[in-house]
Amino acid sequence: MDWKEVLRRRLATPNTGLNRKKSEQELKDEEMDLFTKYYSEWKGAGKNTNEFYKIIPRFYYRLPAEDEVLLQKLREESRAVFLQRKSRELLDNEELQNLWFLLDKHQTPPMIGEEAMINYESFLKVGEKAGPKCKQFFTAKVFAKLFHTDSYGRISIMHFFNYVMRKVWLHQTRIGLSLYDVAGQGYLRESDLENYILELIPTLPQLDGLEKSFYSFYVCTAVRKFFFFLDPLRTGKIKIQDILACSFLDDLLELRDEELSKESQETNWFSAPSALRVYGQYLNLDKDHNGMLSKEELSRYGTATMTNVFLDRVFQECLTYDGEMAIQELMKIHGQDPVSFQDVKDEIFDMVKPKDPLKISLQDLINSNQGDTVTTILIDLNGFWTYENREALVANDSENSADLDDT
Template sequence: MFNSFQERQPNTDNIISAKLKLNEFFLTYLSQTETTQYIHDLLNGLNNSTPNSTPTKLPTSPSTSPYKAHPSDEPVVFSLGEPTTPNDNIQEIDSLQNLQPDFTKSLNKEIVNNEEQKIRIEEPQHQAELLTQEKIEQNFVDETNKQTNEQDNVKVVEPKEQEKRQEQKIESVVMEQPQQPKPKVETIENEQDKIMVDTINTTNNTVNSNECTPPPQKIEQQQPTIKIPQFYFPNNKKITTSPNVNNDSFEFGLSTIKHNFELFKGQPESVDPITNNVINNNTNNCTTTTHYITSFDEFETIIKELYTFPRILNRLLFIYTLRTLRLNDICITEDKFVEFWKNHIYGKEPEELLFNILRKSEDSKYLYYEDFFLFSKTLIDFHPGLEFLSNTPEFQDRYQETIIIRIFYGTCRNKGRITVKDLKSNNFIRSLSLLDAEPDINKHLEYFSYEHFYVIYCKFWELDIDHDLFIDANDLAKYGSCSLTPLIIDRIIINAIFTKTLFGVKNKLSYQDFVWFILSEEDKTSETSIEFWFSCVDIDSDGFLSLYEMDTFYKEQKQRLDYLNLDPPVFKDLLCQILDMVKPDAIEKITLLDLKSSKMAGYLFNILFNINKFLQQESKESITCDQPMSDWNRFALQEYERALAEESLSYQEDDEDDDEEDDDDEDDRRMHIE
């Protein structure tokens, strides 16, 4: 029992129950008649005996005592939690010779007082302490009944008298006032007494700290409220300001505008700022100064403090302001500017502003080809890298048409119309910002390079024999040293995007569609190019390339290869190679998604309709997909250098011809003189 008690965790209820069990066990042992008589006779005998007399041993019967005595001069002392040995169960009677006959009564009282002191709860405690006392009483009764049934080695002589004493002990524990703790008794009659005393002493602090101290009250701290800004705006009606505004405060914008207007030129209010005529004002002789914007630089000063727009967008916004306010002359007052800023600029993204400036009407949801002429004209007039075009109106028009088609090619692909979402998804505003950072227009390869325009226009000029800005199938067949098959040429003309809508011409290809064609032909890796050639090869427009359609295109390719005696492979052999490269989901058809994900669309299209590039692919040992420069930029660079070389060579030939003519004229002059 002692070992099992030692292994228990230091829980308050378990400690109290253990102490009460030990107390009850000790009282039960002392209440036996044989034990009481034995102790009484023993004490009387010690008082009358001599020092050499042999002490009488305790009864060894299990029914009376479970412990054995052995001759020893030191009392056996047990401590809770320490290991015991077989010799610890033997006690020496001589250690009891100094005890008084009333030892039993005093010791019992002392232990009970100590027990009462440890488990008592002070009166100032309220309902929580009373409930703890009731729980202790109930546990004590339950554990006492259980312990009585388990201990078979303890003989109960008078059960009724024992039960009566137990009830008295319970009442004394609950009702009596707390007393000061007694000093620890060093010499104890038997093992149970020592164990009980040690247990009480060792658990004194635990009882006081766990039972008598009320639990601390939990203080709930109020969490600060966090205001989450609105992040969903139905119908795209955003209330907050644009992230391009340096300060989200509306008052900041107004104060900035007011401060800048004070720095601008002003005139008295009684003077018309447009005609400079004096206005008769008999009601008020005092005049105040009115400030207004008279140039683009002043307008741009305000916009730069509020936004970080590209310079060309600031220029377009200035034109849009004059058009909206219906001003013939540049004279924008502060009130008109504030009204325009609140209604048309404040809270809008730069893509939205550009879209609103270029569209034809407020109800239009798309930007079409004609809408970008204002943008291209503004770029040519004010960009420093295009000043050389001011004296060549013909090249200005072709350059404008080229950059507009390239904008459509890079943003909307095959739709022929542009939305605000298209402008945002392709970072078109970022490309405009780069124009301010780099004045060299040829370094803007995505849309505005003049060298790229020069290459495209020279290629078209070579095919357009009559120079009417339209080419037919026969003209287009000459492109790339007659590398295209007749079937694909017909499909290119049929799938033209701008020729029919802009000019209403059939069976021909305009310069606008030729720009689209050459961008797709020379770079078959871009998504716009893949979509364009997919629509050309998809004859029935069912959304995928069937084996029949691919075989149809390859038949013409094979005939041309046979004519050159190149012994081309049959389509079945090529089909296995195509399926291994593209890896479509279905073997019998190839979808647009399959071509984009495989990155081998250009290889497939060259097999089907471009004989020169097909032969170049077959001569290469490997196919490289990832390259630092795009196929189009590489082609444009090579063609531009070749054109410069041809042009310089032609200049040299012209100079030689001029020199020969000069020599002939000199000879004729000398002969005439002679």
């Protein structure tokens, strides 16, 4: 009997247990049989059930308790060794210079202006010569990520080198921050970040002029910037990856530039002029010189037009408006006609367009890109007046511009 006949007979065979779909009950019975089998093996392991558990991969490692000093020390030392090993895996300055030399040597003509380019074939050749530390950068994925619209299928050498530099910087910074992660859980507490910034100050030339007596205030100012934005739920800790993802650390480390312009210093929150300006404002508000600001002292900030409700909220003494806008009270004090609460509420809801028509969430404000406007309207009389009269102000600006053109 040849194979064709065998196949024909099999196809003609009535539905049997081999080609019939198993019923739900049969599947449950098989599951129970498997459970019984493994349970029996577990019982057969004897009283020492650890023998059975050895086949399960370990997935949890208990953190040492506070009184387990030796275990804590062992954990700290092992983390330090691990971070040192990771640091050695990064490209050093000499290796980066060698990488730039190789890229420049293998550039692919023609140049676009002064922009040196490299095609994929030369890109791979450089990867072979650059050494094992660079292997992670010379992949098709990285090349495709940096490729834009070059008609010769090339990428910019400068863009690629900047990409490598940025990656190396991020890893270096992560390792540096992790050294201050006392808990070893991937986040920094306030005290951890304070220690990091305090020890960073001597490495920032733009802060050379700060007196050591001012360091504590400077550190406090810098840390509060991080925690205000990166710890909105006030947990007292920030993920290291969140610190790396935001631009604050870039601004702080920008102070390494000895030739940083005056304009850049003025706009950088972490610069010496910015810190001294904040310190001066604080001293001017602190009338009793006790090192703290009362609600009354804070109310004099700026042009003293912040609403009482906002100040109450800052001090967490009042959580509602009690049906009345503080803005209305200030308008009466300054001799202006109060506006309708309902009108302002409707205008704010129209601006934000929240998912829930009855309330506005933080995410609604973020999504609307109108959070700064809404906040200014509610907490500051000047901000409210500017918004209410925005059309007239624009018209006046246009008229003034036209008058200047005529002259």
